[in-house]
Amino acid sequence: MKPVIFLLVLFPILGFSQQKADSIFIKKISDEVLLNGKAYEQLRYLTKQIGGRLAGSAQFTRAVEWGRTTLQSLNADTVFLQECLMPNWKRGGVDKAALVSVSNRKQSRSLNILALGNSLGSGKKGVTGNVLAVADFDELENRKDEVKGKIVYYNYGFNATNLRPGKSYGEAGVYRRNGASRAAKYGAVAVLIRSLTEATDNHPHTGAMAYNDSFPKIPAAALGLQDAEYLWQLCRQNASVQVSLSTFGYFLPDAIGHNVVAEIRGSTNPKEYITVGGHLDSWDVNEGAHDDGTGIVQTMEILRTLKALGYKPKHTIRFVLFANEENGLRGGDKYAKEAKLKNEKHVFALESDGGGFTPRGFGFTTSTDKLKKIQAWAELLKPYGVFELTAGGGGADIGPLNKTFETPVAGLQVDPQRYFDLHHAPNDVFEAVNKRELNLGAINMAALIYLVDKYGL
Amino acid sequence: MKPVIFLLVLFPILGFSQQKADSIFIKKISDEVLLNGKAYEQLRYLTKQIGGRLAGSAQFTRAVEWGRTTLQSLNADTVFLQECLMPNWKRGGVDKAALVSVSNRKQSRSLNILALGNSLGSGKKGVTGNVLAVADFDELENRKDEVKGKIVYYNYGFNATNLRPGKSYGEAGVYRRNGASRAAKYGAVAVLIRSLTEATDNHPHTGAMAYNDSFPKIPAAALGLQDAEYLWQLCRQNASVQVSLSTFGYFLPDAIGHNVVAEIRGSTNPKEYITVGGHLDSWDVNEGAHDDGTGIVQTMEILRTLKALGYKPKHTIRFVLFANEENGLRGGDKYAKEAKLKNEKHVFALESDGGGFTPRGFGFTTSTDKLKKIQAWAELLKPYGVFELTAGGGGADIGPLNKTFETPVAGLQVDPQRYFDLHHAPNDVFEAVNKRELNLGAINMAALIYLVDKYGL
Numbered sequence: 001m002k003p004v005i006f007l008l009v010l011f012p013i014l015g016f017s018q019q020k021a022d023s024i025f026i027k028k029i030s031d032e033v034l035l036n037g038k039a040y041e042q043l044r045y046l047t048k049q050i051g052g053r054l055a056g057s058a059q060f061t062r063a064v065e066w067g068r069t070t071l072q073s074l075n076a077d078t079v080f081l082q083e084c085l086m087p088n089w090k091r092g093g094v095d096k097a098a099l100v101s102v103s104n105r106k107q108s109r110s111l112n113i114l115a116l117g118n119s120l121g122s123g124k125k126g127v128t129g130n131v132l133a134v135a136d137f138d139e140l141e142n143r144k145d146e147v148k149g150k151i152v153y154y155n156y157g158f159n160a161t162n163l164r165p166g167k168s169y170g171e172a173g174v175y176r177r178n179g180a181s182r183a184a185k186y187g188a189v190a191v192l193i194r195s196l197t198e199a200t201d202n203h204p205h206t207g208a209m210a211y212n213d214s215f216p217k218i219p220a221a222a223l224g225l226q227d228a229e230y231l232w233q234l235c236r237q238n239a240s241v242q243v244s245l246s247t248f249g250y251f252l253p254d255a256i257g258h259n260v261v262a263e264i265r266g267s268t269n270p271k272e273y274i275t276v277g278g279h280l281d282s283w284d285v286n287e288g289a290h291d292d293g294t295g296i297v298q299t300m301e302i303l304r305t306l307k308a309l310g311y312k313p314k315h316t317i318r319f320v321l322f323a324n325e326e327n328g329l330r331g332g333d334k335y336a337k338e339a340k341l342k343n344e345k346h347v348f349a350l351e352s353d354g355g356g357f358t359p360r361g362f363g364f365t366t367s368t369d370k371l372k373k374i375q376a377w378a379e380l381l382k383p384y385g386v387f388e389l390t391a392g393g394g395g396a397d398i399g400p401l402n403k404t405f406e407t408p409v410a411g412l413q414v415d416p417q418r419y420f421d422l423h424h425a426p427n428d429v430f431e432a433v434n435k436r437e438l439n440l441g442a443i444n445m446a447a448l449i450y451l452v453d454k455y456g457l
Numbered sequence: 458m459k460p461v462i463f464l465l466v467l468f469p470i471l472g473f474s475q476q477k478a479d480s481i482f483i484k485k486i487s488d489e490v491l492l493n494g495k496a497y498e499q500l501r502y503l504t505k506q507i508g509g510r511l512a513g514s515a516q517f518t519r520a521v522e523w524g525r526t527t528l529q530s531l532n533a534d535t536v537f538l539q540e541c542l543m544p545n546w547k548r549g550g551v552d553k554a555a556l557v558s559v560s561n562r563k564q565s566r567s568l569n570i571l572a573l574g575n576s577l578g579s580g581k582k583g584v585t586g587n588v589l590a591v592a593d594f595d596e597l598e599n600r601k602d603e604v605k606g607k608i609v610y611y612n613y614g615f616n617a618t619n620l621r622p623g624k625s626y627g628e629a630g631v632y633r634r635n636g637a638s639r640a641a642k643y644g645a646v647a648v649l650i651r652s653l654t655e656a657t658d659n660h661p662h663t664g665a666m667a668y669n670d671s672f673p674k675i676p677a678a679a680l681g682l683q684d685a686e687y688l689w690q691l692c693r694q695n696a697s698v699q700v701s702l703s704t705f706g707y708f709l710p711d712a713i714g715h716n717v718v719a720e721i722r723g724s725t726n727p728k729e730y731i732t733v734g735g736h737l738d739s740w741d742v743n744e745g746a747h748d749d750g751t752g753i754v755q756t757m758e759i760l761r762t763l764k765a766l767g768y769k770p771k772h773t774i775r776f777v778l779f780a781n782e783e784n785g786l787r788g789g790d791k792y793a794k795e796a797k798l799k800n801e802k803h804v805f806a807l808e809s810d811g812g813g814f815t816p817r818g819f820g821f822t823t824s825t826d827k828l829k830k831i832q833a834w835a836e837l838l839k840p841y842g843v844f845e846l847t848a849g850g851g852g853a854d855i856g857p858l859n860k861t862f863e864t865p866v867a868g869l870q871v872d873p874q875r876y877f878d879l880h881h882a883p884n885d886v887f888e889a890v891n892k893r894e895l896n897l898g899a900i901n902m903a904a905l906i907y908l909v910d911k912y913g914l
Contacts, residue, residue, distance in 0.1 A: 030618065030620070031618045034617040034618050035617055035618060040657070160491040160492055161487065161488045161491050161492060163487070163840055163841060163842070163897075165893070198892075198893065200497070200892055358815070358872045358874050360842075383620055384620060385620070385817075385872075387844040387845075388844075415815045415842075415872060417815050417891055417893040417894045417897065418891050418893075418894070421891070434874055434875050434878070435655075435657055436622070436655065436874040436875075437874045437875070440620075440874065
């Protein structure tokens with residue numbers, strides 16, 4: 001019976017005439033974005049002219065400059081940079097793996113891999129070893145005596161029955177992040193993981209890992225799903241399966257990076273901030289289209305649209321292109337640290353970092369009271385495809401703001417079924433983005449920003 | 458305040474323990490489809506091994522045979538064919554158009570076109586004429602004296618501000634269907650239309666048209682959007698723009714086609730029917746993946762899943778692969794006619810023909826009371842992404858059933874933003890379908906069929 005109580009209590013909060021005015025303004029936002037939106041062409045530039053932009057790369061620096069000049073051209077009141085140091089990991093070469101022998105019969109079949117981000121390379125000589133294929137950490141622990149000298153392969157995949165693939169990603173992600181050290185503890189010479197995806201293709205998916213300093217820092221790479229399945233079956237059927245792999249990852253000293261911040265100054269509460277953003281960095285192996293070029297250009301589009309409509313916000317609205325979400329979160333940390341230093345008051349922060357797919361809702365990390373206030377706006381967003389305003393959500397880059405000030409944070413929730421088909425993989429490219437879906441995300445985000453600005457939280 | 462009243466009234470209809478049992482069974486459906494689903498591989502076969510399957514083509518006949526054997530292999534209680542005659546339109550060649558001159562200066566630039574379905578060709582000689590570009594029928598009427606001897610180009614496009622592109626399709630569709638005769642009435646020698654899409658690419662989109670027998674049957678073709686925009690600007694800026702086009706469409710005598718029907722016989726009401734289906738035919742220029750291969754394989758998957766779960770329906774459930782939706786609707790007509798002849802009782806019919814994209818709801822054509830009963834099931838479907846159970850909807854093939862018996866009909870409503878990017882265009886191919894989105898459609902359809910079977914309507 002929850003929904004009944006909920007609606008009875010909340011509907012009166014917004015008066016009918018106010019709701020009508022809001023509905024009209026949100027339709028204006030929608031029309032402006034759908035008729036004159038620049039997000040799609042901006043994304044084309046970011047993905048095709050700049051491309052992949054890992055922290056520390058020349059492309060990331062170019063993206064910062066592009067972000068700064070683009071935000072300026074959109075007539076923000078101020079545009080400034082926030083400097084931070086970022087990890088500077090280099091892939092260092094073309095990752096390679098191949099089957100060498102099966103039950104001591106020579107084989108030669110290449111396997112499609114990508115070294116995990118932050119992993120250290122095998123060097124040119126590569127690593128060769130018999131594969132110990134395990135289903136999960138439990139099997140690894142049960143067979144720890146067999147690990148020494150082996151290449152451990154973790155076959156832990158997505159649970160297809162999870163209706164939201166993000167849940168599967170959460171469950172399987174620990175193999176990418178910690179799998180190397182868990183195996184190195186028992187003498188493994190390298191690890192391979194099943195890519196964190198349910199894709200029907202064979203693209204491997206990279207992503208951040210971290211070593212436990214207590215154990216040797218062994219190479220770690222992800223296998224495309226067709227090769228992963230092949231290797232898994234092979235190992236189940238044969239006593240000895242030998243694989244060689246070469247990866248080349250290394251770290252340079254930390255690089256200088258920047259958050260790019262634009263503002264529309266508040267008319268009545270200029271020292272109270274509403275933040276909206278995405279992250280400017282991406283992995284190196286793709287164009288960073290859905291992750292998170294779409295969040296970047298949606299952020300820009302919200303600025304453009306509010307300006308085009310002559311909207312004068314009460315609060316100061318910040319449009320932030322965050323540095324280094326993928327392998328360090330240094331941009332998000334810097335943003336919160338600066339806010340703390342300057343004793344800023346942060347009312348709300350919103351991030352789009354789930355891909356530029358069709359919007360379905362927003363997830364909030366905030367108090368029950370504030371969430372109820374937000375949920376009273378539900379009917380205003382439904383025409384634009386947003387039906388879920390639920391507890392839980394935010395974004396990695398605005399997490400530090402929430403931790404520092406308990407700022408209410410939210411994340412745009414898009415239809416999640418396609419995201420992990422291309423997340424951190426070579427096929428996260430411009431062509432995978434649909435212009436209208438991208439624009440609908442920007443519309444709903446702009447509408448939410450408008451409502452929070454108008455009614456506060 | 459509507460939602461409040463609505464929920465207060467309806468929640469008690471389903472008792473808590475019943476709702477729990479239903480929730481458990483629907484999760485079983487979901488797990489079965491997501492773990493063991495065959496729809497995606499069936500779609501691969503239908504699109505890649507059979508391909509486009511316009512009524513009257515050899516591929517359509519192959520598709521019928523494939524459909525029959527596949528439904529048999531899924532252990533339907535009965536599989537039978539319903540014969541019907543179908544229009545037998547042939548494209549007859551490779552449609553071509555080119556710019557010939559601009560303000561009497563020779564030009565040579567090809568334009569990307571597809572003849573409209575059911576249109577008659579220009580023949581090899583082609584048609585050459587100056588272009589009269591009009592925004593809409595109003596402009597055509599205002600300029601009717603200029604039409605004679607011209608190729609009329611209609612620039613009527615989608616209205617980007619419509620949040621559901623289906624609305625734009627409804628508004629612009631009349632130019633495809635009736636544009637030729639409207640212009641022929643004033644002496645036009647051919648028509649071109651702006652393709653019915655908002656796609657960012659240049660694929661032309663075909664689709665059914667019809668002639669008014671009172672006027673000459675002139676060639677009619679659709680232009681890809683980039684070329685459409687180019688031609689429109691050119692005509693606005695130049696007094697004379699000459700274009701030539703060659704199309705080759707013609708009709709053969711009607712062909713014999715078939716609906717393919719499978720049944721699971723009802724245990725308590727075997728003579729009461731619930732129908733679920735999609736259409737087996739497609740246009741000739743693509744693989745008919747989203748239109749409507751996905752509806753076909755979802756229909757098959759529902760049969761497979763109900764059988765796999767050992768479900769014994771009360772009513773007889775019919776799984777129907779309809780013939781000839783695209784350019785005749787003869788399959789849907791035949792199905793209703795047979796039902797009438799046999800005096801069958803049809804309780805409910807459901808179609809999936811909006812593409813195999815992520816599901817968002819169902820639209821119903823039925824009485825208010827029946828819709829309210831259905832809406833009481835809303836919470837059961839939400840975990841699977843379906844949030845909208847609304848009035849209005851169905852499917853072309855089950856329309857005749859609704860007309861004949863007032864059978865309640867429904868259509869699966871998927872996220873609509875991508876559909877018209879590929880609808881009736883060469884890029885409606887297997888690769889555009891996401892396996893999980895396809896499966897989620899089948900899950901929600903199976904769940905709805907289960908609920909209607911269990912509780913009646």
